[in-house]
Amino acid sequence: xxxxxxxxxxxxxxxxxxxxxxxxxxVLGPADHMQRFxxxxxxxxxxxxxxxxxxxxxxxxxxxxRFTGVPDVIILMFTGVLIGPVLHWxxxxxxxxxxxxxxxxxxxxxxxxxxxxxKLREILSHFGGGFFLALVSFLMAGVSVAVVCHxxxxxxxxxxxxxxxxxxxxxxxxxxxxxQQVSLRRDVKVTLLVEASLGDALAVLAVTSLLDVARGGQAxxxxxxxxxxxxxxxxxxxxxxxxxxxxxxxxxxxxxRFWHVLTFxxxxxxxxxxxxxxxxxxxxxxxxxxxxxxLPVVRRRLxxxxxPDATGWFSQTSLxxxxxxxxxxxxxxxxxxxxxxxxxxxxxxxxxxxALVEFGGLRKNLLFALAxxxxxxxxxWLAVEAGRPIWKGFSRRxxxxxxxxxxxxxxxxxxGIDVLEARGAAFEFLxxxxxxxxxxxxxxxxxxxxxxxxxxxxxxxxxxxxxESA
Numbered sequence: 105x106x107x108x109x110x111x112x113x114x115x116x117x118x119x120x121x122x123x124x125x126x127x128x129x130x131v132l133g134p135a136d137h138m139q140r141f142x143x144x145x146x147x148x149x150x151x152x153x154x155x156x157x158x159x160x161x162x163x164x165x166x167x168x169x170r171f172t173g174v175p176d177v178i179i180l181m182f183t184g185v186l187i188g189p190v191l192h193w194x195x196x197x198x199x200x201x202x203x204x205x206x207x208x209x210x211x212x213x214x215x216x217x218x219x220x221x222x223k224l225r226e227i228l229s230h231f232g233g234g235f236f237l238a239l240v241s242f243l244m245a246g247v248s249v250a251v252v253c254h255x256x257x258x259x260x261x262x263x264x265x266x267x268x269x270x271x272x273x274x275x276x277x278x279x280x281x282x283x284q285q286v287s288l289r290r291d292v293k294v295t296l297l298v299e300a301s302l303g304d305a306l307a308v309l310a311v312t313s314l315l316d317v318a319r320g321g322q323a324x325x326x327x328x329x330x331x332x333x334x335x336x337x338x339x340x341x342x343x344x345x346x347x348x349x350x351x352x353x354x355x356x357x358x359x360x361r362f363w364h365v366l367t368f369x370x371x372x373x374x375x376x377x378x379x380x381x382x383x384x385x386x387x388x389x390x391x392x393x394x395x396x397x398x399l400p401v402v403r404r405r406l407x408x409x410x411x412p413d414a415t416g417w418f419s420q421t422s423l424x425x426x427x428x429x430x431x432x433x434x435x436x437x438x439x440x441x442x443x444x445x446x447x448x449x450x451x452x453x454x455x456x457x458x459a460l461v462e463f464g465g466l467r468k469n470l471l472f473a474l475a476x477x478x479x480x481x482x483x484x485w486l487a488v489e490a491g492r493p494i495w496k497g498f499s500r501r502x503x504x505x506x507x508x509x510x511x512x513x514x515x516x517x518x519x520g521i522d523v524l525e526a527r528g529a530a531f532e533f534l535x536x537x538x539x540x541x542x543x544x545x546x547x548x549x550x551x552x553x554x555x556x557x558x559x560x561x562x563x564x565x566x567x568x569x570x571x572e573s574a
Contacts, residue, residue, distance in 0.1 A: 154193075155452075158183070162451040169285045175553055177281050177454055178546060184458020196459040203460060206453040207514040211277045212375050212389045213368075213446035218280060218297055219393020220439050224401070226294045227394060233494045234298020237506075238273075241299070241487035242306045246272035248479035256475060263530065266314050270520050270534065271476060271541050273307035275513025276300035276386065281450060282509075282549065286556040292502050295495065296509060304515050305335060305384045311519050315526050338383035340391055346374045347395025354396075358434055364441040371442075397435060457514060461543065465536025472533075473540035480541070481548070484510045501555065508552025512538070512545045 161183060165176035187193040246268035253264035279300045283293050313328055350370050357363040371389060378388035466473070488506045492498075498506075520538035524531045 154187075158455055159448070159451055162447070166285070166447070174550065175282045175285050177278055177450075178550055178553075180451060180454035181458035181546060184455040185461050186458075187455070188459030189461050189463050194459055196456075199456045200460065203453065203456045204514065204518060206449055206456060207277050210446055210450040210453045211280075211386065211514075212371060213442050213449065214277070214280045215301065215386055215390045216371050216393040217439060217442050217446055218284075219390045219395075220397045220435065220442070222294065222297075222394050222397065224394065224398040226290060227298070230291060230294040231298055233491065234295045235302060236491055236494055237295060237487060238299040238302040238306060240490055241274075241484060241510075242272045242303060242310070244483035244487050245480050246310065248483040249476050252475050252479045257472065262314060262318050263527075266311065266318070266523055266527070266531075267476075267534065267537070269307060269310040269314055270523060270538060271480065271512065271516060272310070273303035273512075273515060274300060274509070275511050275515055275542075276304055277450075277453070277515070278511040278513040278546065278549070279509060282511075282553065286553055288505065288556055289502070291495070292498060292506065296506065301386050301390050302336075302384070304386055305332070307515055307519060309335075311523065315523070318527065335382065335384045336387060338381055339378055339385070339387040342374060342378045342381065342383055343388040343391025344395050346370065346388075347392045347399060350392075351396055351399045354434060364437065367438060368442065368445065396438070453514075457517075457542075460517070461539055462536060465533075466540045466543070469533055469537045469540055473537055473544060476537065477541050477544045480510060480545070481507070505552050505555050508548055508555065510545055511549045512542045516542055 158180075162176055162180060165174075165179040169175060188196050246265065249268035249271050250261070250264040253259040253267050254261060257264075259267070279296060283296060309328065309331060350367070354363075354367075357366060371392065374392045375385045375389050379385040485507050488503050492503070495503075516538045517535065520531075520534040524534050
């Protein structure tokens with residue numbers, strides 16, 4: 105499936121390149137058509153060679169993380185900068201529309217994989233800390249950037265708050281792959297995972313509310329709070345119900361070919377369905393994977409699976425019980441398939457994200473970007489220190505690493521473009537400013553990944569194994 109998807113995506117992208125980059129200047133004869141056909145075959149081969157080279161580079165970078173301490177995300181983004189704005193091997197304008205799609209697909213697969221790899225008790229014990237960090241960090245970051253815009257750049261408060269809302273949230277599409285590769289305790293990783301899962305929703309909600317105020321509407325705090333809480337509740341319900349239903353159907357499907365593709369289709373339907381219901385689709389996908397992974401454990405704890413003649417919603421004997429595989433084997437196969445699919449998609453996404461960097465806008469807004477990023481860094485430190493009573497078990501070094509882990513990514517770039525389209529020329533600086541902050545924050549993320557070296561959670565891993573065996 106990943107190979108087939110890769111070929112289809114590559115052919116689609118190549119078709120776009122051929123259509124947009126080859127001019128139609130005159131009526132072509134048979135000889136011209138044959139020459140163009142041979143040229144396109146050669147260009148297509150080179151294009152496939154470049155895609156294959158990128159995948160090899162991503163694999164090598166992923167394997168070298170343990171030795172270099174540099175996440176493959178950073179290497180892929182700088183590879184995109186190299187082949188895009190530096191060497192001009194690709195035209196980034198062609199891929200602007202595709203980047204958002206790649207990012208959304210990669211992100212939902214990363215979150216689903218993360219949910220499959222989580223224990224229910226981990227989420228329950230660290231959800232409060234992650235929610236606090238997401239909310240306080242976003243509010244402090246947005247207000248800090250707004251203060252810089254108001255007092256340094258002399259913006260009005262509503263435009264200043266809009267800039268702060270765009271730059272305020274960390275990028276889940278960047279930090280989640282990094283968390284898979286760095287040596288941190290599970291407590292810290294789960295806290296940052298919860299924050300990343302909620303950050304996009306906070307940013308979208310804030311930007312939407314502020315745009316409504318800028319157009320002359322009203323946004324009451326009670327309304328915003330209710331929108332956030334109702335979105336989370338709806339997402340939890342969608343994820344749990346979909347996970348229960350799919351867990352019920354899996355025993356009948358695992359003996360069939362392509363059941364992994366059906367599970368991937370279920371992830372897409374959970375994402376799009378929750379979005380249509382105005383819920384947080386990212387949280388729903390995470391909870392969907394969490395439910396699939398933990399529901400068998402809950403059934404064993406409740407002694408539901410012990411009765412050989414059990415029937416009903418939670419029973420695995422209600423559908424072709426004699427053909428079902430082991431739950432552990434299903435879980436391992438889902439992790440492997442969706443992990444490889446996420447690796448394929450995020451490779452292209454981060455390369456394209458790096459290729460979209462515009463050096464002209466960076467030079468023009470460099471000082472402004474440095475001031476905004478300084479405000480973001482201070483706000484992040486204040487938010488982490490404010491949560492010390494919540495995560496008492498975190499060491500000083502772990503809290504320092506949490507400060508460095510503030511990458512901005514696709515959601516920042518997309519919201520910057522959305523605000524420009526909604527408010528016009530007054531915000532024409534915002535996309536370039538967003539890209540500058542994205543680069544600066546990912547350079548700082550590199551500092552955080554180096555600080556995690558030598559922090560392998562050996563003791564915690566053994567404790568977790570002992571708890572599971574108990």
